[in-house]
Amino acid sequence: MSVIVYDSANQTMTADTRAYCGDSHPFGNKMKIHRLFDGSLLGVTSSTPGVPEEFKAWLERGARMDDFGPSDIDVDAILVTPFGEVFLFSDSYYRCGPLVGDFFTVGSGKRYALGAIRAGASAMRAVEVAIECDTMCGGPVAQLPLHKPAVVADGDMMDGEHATDPAPDIEALTPFDPSRFSTGLQMSNQAAE
Structure with a gap:
């Protein structure tokens, strides 16, 4: 399975x-955390x-009730809206x-992570720690911020309280850096075309 952690403070x-x-045996690496089109973060x-x-x-x-898949879905997920609201599935x-x-933690390694x-x-x-303790967790660690930091014209980072638009700029998301992966997979948090 996995371990996924959402840190509300950071x-x-x-x-x-x-x-x-x-x-079965591990067969590579993949992203388990994603930025959705509306700026929400999903760990699944x-x-x-x-x-x-x-x-x-x-x-x-749109998560419509009439658009469900199988009724006995096997899923653990954390969804964080752009406003910081946290939902678990x-x-x-x-x-x-x-x-x-x-x-908030989900996945087979959640108890180790929470400890x-x-x-x-x-x-x-x-x-x-969860990777060290749970045989179903592994690979490099990936992390995504809820909001990308605002940068002013001179290149200095802002803390966000002076930013004019608090919504994340989903057109200019920084892609996930897979350079630490040993598999050579190309990974990104960009939506598939």
Whole structure:
């Protein structure tokens, strides 16, 4: 499976990247965290191949009740809206939330990650701990911020409180950097064409 962590204070989603086929051997790496067309962050995992991709597509189609897939879906997901509202999905198309909390974890490594967080680890380190402890987690660690930082004309970063448009610029998203991957896969958080 996986480990996915959302850190509310830092507004980042972090995950492992190991790809499995059910209880089979690992067969590469893939992104489990995505930026949706509306700027939301989605972290999604399943032991059934193809379910995360279809779940993401369902959300991007509007998450309509008449557009469900199989009724017995195997999925764990964290959805964070651009406004910071957190929703969890657990083996269902129905979301739980909005929830309030410091950290949210899903996947087979969630208990290890949450334990590391409660011991003072960052989200990044918590995912690394889950990778060390859970044989179903692995690969390089990926992280996406909820909002891309605002940059003024002189190139200085802003904290966002003076930014004129708080909505994320989804046209100019920074692509995921796969340089740490050993598989040579090309990965991106850009929508497929």
